[in-house]
Amino acid sequence: MPHLMRLTTLALAVALLGSTSLHAAQATAPATVNDSAPLPLDELRTFAEVMDRIKSAYVEPVSDKTLLENAIKGMLSNLDPHSAYLEPEAFRDLQESTSGEFGGLGIELGSEDGFLKVVSPIDDTPASAAGIQPGDLIVKINGQPTKGLSLMEAVEKMRGKAGTGIELTLVREGSKPFDVELTRAVIKVKSVKSQLLDDGYGYVRITQFQVNSGEEVGKALAKLRKDNGKKLRGLVLDLRNNPGGVLQAAVEVTDHFLKKGLIVYTEGRIANSELRFNADPADASEGVPLVVLINGGSASASEIVAGALQDHKRGVLMGTDSFGKGSVQTVLPLNNDRALKLTTALYFTPNGRSIQAQGIVPDIEVTRAKLTRERDESGIKEADLQGHLGNGNGGADKPSKGKTSTPARPQDDDYQLSQALNLLKGLSVTRGD
Structure with a gap:
C-alpha cells in the first residue's frame, strides 16, 4: 500500500480502538506533550498531607506503594472509561491479545x-x-x-x-x-471468517481487528472469487458485535474496498497522533456491490470501517446504530513492567464526523428478529397433473420437487443477514447481472 500513510513504530505501531475487555491489545508511544504550566504546589501539598493522614490514622497500616498505586489508578479512572493503569499481568494480557489468543x-x-x-x-x-x-x-x-x-x-x-x-x-x-x-x-479468536452464501454472493465476517486482519480479509476475498469461479455479484461484510481492535488493521480492511480518498484521520496531543490515512488505488474487492452489517456491539475500529465506506458511498450500511466509541487508546510503557493505557486521540470519518457517544447510523435499519419459515403445503403443481398441456414456448416441465433437505445456511436463521442478501440480489436484478 504505497499510498497508505503508515503509523510509526514509536507512535501507534499496534494502536487500538476498543473497549476495556477480558483481553486487550493496544499500542506503544512516547508521551511527548510539551506543557510548561507550573506545578500546582497547593494541590501537591494537599496530596502529601492526605497521604500522611491516611498512613497515620487509617484503621490498618497501608504501605506507601499501595497508596501511590491507588492514587495512580484514581487519576486514570476519572479521565474516561478507557484509560487505565496496567499492572504487569494486565500489560502482558494486553500484548498477547493482538495475536488472537488469550484467557478469559x-x-x-x-x-x-x-x-x-x-x-x-x-x-x-x-x-x-x-x-x-x-x-x-x-x-x-x-x-x-x-x-x-x-x-x-x-x-x-x-x-x-x-x-x-x-x-x-x-x-x-x-x-x-x-x-x-x-x-x-x-x-x-479467528479474526476473519468467510464463505459463499449463495451462487455469486459472498460473506466476510470480522470478529475483531487484529494485526493480521487486513491480510486475512484480502485472502478471504481471493478465496471467495476462486470458490465462485467468477467475479462475485455481491458481498456482505459483517461487523456486528465486533468490539474494535488494531487501528492499522481497520485501515487496511477499508482499503480493500476503496480505490482512493481519505479513510480516517486522528487528532490528539502526543507526537504522531495527528494522522491521516488514504486509500491505495488497488481494489481487492473489484468494486463488488457491498452491504455492511452493524449493530450496537460494533465499536471503534468497526465504526471506522463502516463510517468510511458510508461516507464514500461504497456500500449500504444495514442493521442498528453502532456503539459510539470515537477515541484512540495508546499504551505508554513505564520502566517497571507496567504501562498506562491512555486515551490520546479522537478519530474522524472522511467527512469529518466524530462518532463519539453517537455511533454510526445505518442507511437501512433492520433489527434482530427470528425467522419462521412456512412450508408450501399445496404440494401439487400443474405439471403434476395427468394429461396437462405442455409449454408452447418449449422447455422442460417443472413438477413439484417434493420434500427435500437442504444444507443449513447462515442466512436461514439470521434475519439481518437474509435481508442483506436479499438487497444484494435485488441490486443484481436491477443491474441486469
Whole structure:
C-alpha cells in the first residue's frame, strides 16, 4: 500500500480502538506533550498531607506503594472509561491479545452509570456460547455486586485459570436479574471468517481487528472469487458485535474496498497522533456491490470501517446504530513492567464526523428478529397433473420437487443477514447481472 500513510513504530505501531475487555491489545508511544504550566504546589501539598493522614490514622497500616498505586489508578479512572493503569499481568494480557489468543470469557466491556456493560461477546467464546448479548449489564460476579468497580478491577475478577467456573448475574433490557454459569477458557479468536452464501454472493465476517486482519480479509476475498469461479455479484461484510481492535488493521480492511480518498484521520496531543490515512488505488474487492452489517456491539475500529465506506458511498450500511466509541487508546510503557493505557486521540470519518457517544447510523435499519419459515403445503403443481398441456414456448416441465433437505445456511436463521442478501440480489436484478 504505497499510498497508505503508515503509523510509526514509536507512535501507534499496534494502536487500538476498543473497549476495556477480558483481553486487550493496544499500542506503544512516547508521551511527548510539551506543557510548561507550573506545578500546582497547593494541590501537591494537599496530596502529601492526605497521604500522611491516611498512613497515620487509617484503621490498618497501608504501605506507601499501595497508596501511590491507588492514587495512580484514581487519576486514570476519572479521565474516561478507557484509560487505565496496567499492572504487569494486565500489560502482558494486553500484548498477547493482538495475536488472537488469550484467557478469559470473551466479553468486551464498557461501563454505564457505574455498572459493567457488555459491549459485545466475541464469536466462539464462552460468552457467546452462553447467549450473552450486547447491552447486558453485569450486576454481580460470583454473587458480589459490581457497582462501583473499575473496568480493570472487573477484568481481574473475571480472569482466571482455563477450566474454572464463574457465575455472572445479568440484567437485560430492564428485565429481572438472571444468572449465567460460564467456564473460563483459553480463547483463540479467528479474526476473519468467510464463505459463499449463495451462487455469486459472498460473506466476510470480522470478529475483531487484529494485526493480521487486513491480510486475512484480502485472502478471504481471493478465496471467495476462486470458490465462485467468477467475479462475485455481491458481498456482505459483517461487523456486528465486533468490539474494535488494531487501528492499522481497520485501515487496511477499508482499503480493500476503496480505490482512493481519505479513510480516517486522528487528532490528539502526543507526537504522531495527528494522522491521516488514504486509500491505495488497488481494489481487492473489484468494486463488488457491498452491504455492511452493524449493530450496537460494533465499536471503534468497526465504526471506522463502516463510517468510511458510508461516507464514500461504497456500500449500504444495514442493521442498528453502532456503539459510539470515537477515541484512540495508546499504551505508554513505564520502566517497571507496567504501562498506562491512555486515551490520546479522537478519530474522524472522511467527512469529518466524530462518532463519539453517537455511533454510526445505518442507511437501512433492520433489527434482530427470528425467522419462521412456512412450508408450501399445496404440494401439487400443474405439471403434476395427468394429461396437462405442455409449454408452447418449449422447455422442460417443472413438477413439484417434493420434500427435500437442504444444507443449513447462515442466512436461514439470521434475519439481518437474509435481508442483506436479499438487497444484494435485488441490486443484481436491477443491474441486469
